Amino acid sequence: MARDGEPTLITSVQRALRLLEAVGEHPGGCSAKTLARRTGIALPTTYHLLRTLVHEGYLEKLDDGAFVIGAQVAGLHAAAQxxxxxxxxxxxxxxxxxxxxxxxxxxxxxxxxxxxxxxxxxxxxxxxxxxxxxxxxxxxxxxxxxxxxxxxxxxxxxxxxxxxxxxxxxxxxxxxxxxxxxxxxxxxxxxxxxxxxxxxxxxxxxxxxxxxxxxxxxxxxxxxxxxxxxxxxxxxxxxxxxxxxxxxxxxxxx
Structure with missing residues (x-):
């Protein structure tokens, strides 16, 4: 529970952002197991978050199972610029x-x-x-x-x-x-x-x-x-x- 004056943080959102950052560090793509290991997120939770991020367009899953940054992130980057x-x-x-x-x-x-x-x-x-x-x-x-x-x-x-x-x-x-x-x-x-x-x-x-x-x-x-x-x-x-x-x-x- 957050203390008085502290923001309430959503853990699942934090984990999804950590996964996005980790994928961004690997231009050639990264597997779910590698992402789980690098972020410290449990593998079942990693799979669940990755599926959601793919569905929303923030990640893309390649034929070999690796995950890369999706078009939605590129759109956010252009908007930020x-x-x-x-x-x-x-x-x-x-x-x-x-x-x-x-x-x-x-x-x-x-x-x-x-x-x-x-x-x-x-x-x-x-x-x-x-x-x-x-x-x-x-x-x-x-x-x-x-x-x-x-x-x-x-x-x-x-x-x-x-x-x-x-x-x-x-x-x-x-x-x-x-x-x-x-x-x-x-x-x-x-x-x-x-x-x-x-x-x-x-x-x-x-x-x-x-x-x-x-x-x-x-x-x-x-x-x-x-x-x-x-x-x-x-x-x-x-x-x-x-x-x-x-x-x-x-x-x-x-």
Whole structure:
């Protein structure tokens, strides 16, 4: 029985995990008797746990009777890598949010759509009110314009054929030719084009298979002090770029 304050441990789960670890130490597979001997688990219990693990896909039994790691473990490993990558990215965004006192966004252009993958904000620096879907407002946001700058002219034209630019504020740019043929900038600005009173800066993130951007939003009256925001934003985008180059593509899902 567990003492007060101590977790209640399930012995059968612990034994199953020991067996998984033992199998993982033998790439060529391991027999039930060898596993029982290495883990100290009784042979009848070892057989029972191995059958369960095989049934659930965490182990696979080969024709010669040896056990190897199953597909379910590979799936967990891939998920763990994606979660670790997401955690590292959010750490960068969290530091930037604290340093700049601004809401931070990570977005990508995936299968013809603008997708905001991560948002980090705070009570002092809340995220912008998304009253208009970002997918339909790429022309009016620094996020969208930065992502579209990573596409070819034909791809930008296709986007605006599907999402004709609409006036969201008096400052929204809606002339398609300007949006398609505008020069590529190292940093993209949106000054009250999406929401009155709000400005946004976006910098490209490289290393992913599709266009990715890191962006910040803040009160429009602070836009005159762009240099205060620009250098830390570019540095954070570069850090995420290095992370993606080493760890892989941007995690899917929100």
């Amino acid at each position: 994606q979660q670790n990558l997401r955690r590292r990215i959010r750490e960068v965004m969290g530091r930037l949010c604290e340093d700049l006192n601004a809401a931070i966004y990570l977005a990508r252009y995936h299968e013809g759509e603008v997708e905001v993958a991560e948002i980090v904000d705070s009570p002092r620096a809340p995220r912008v009110d998304t009253w208009a879907d970002f997918r339909q407002a790429a022309h009016a946001t620094a996020i969208g314009k930065c992502l579209l700058s990573g596409l070819s002219r034909e791809e930008r034209a296709d986007h605006f054929a599907r999402y004709p630019p609409a006036d969201l504020t008096p400052r929204t740019i809606t002339r398609v030719r300007d949006l398609i043929d505008g020069p590529v900038q190292p940093m993209v600005t949106d000054s009250e084009e999406y929401s009155l009173g709000t400005a946004c800066l976006a910098a490209p993130v490289v290393g992913a298979e599709v266009p990715v951007t890191l962006a910040i939003s803040f009160p429009a009256h602070k836009l005159a002090d762009t240099r205060t925001f620009a250098k830390p934003l570019r540095a954070a985008a570069a850090e995420i770029s290095r992370t993606l180059a080493v760890a892989g593509d941007l995690p899917t899902g929100g």
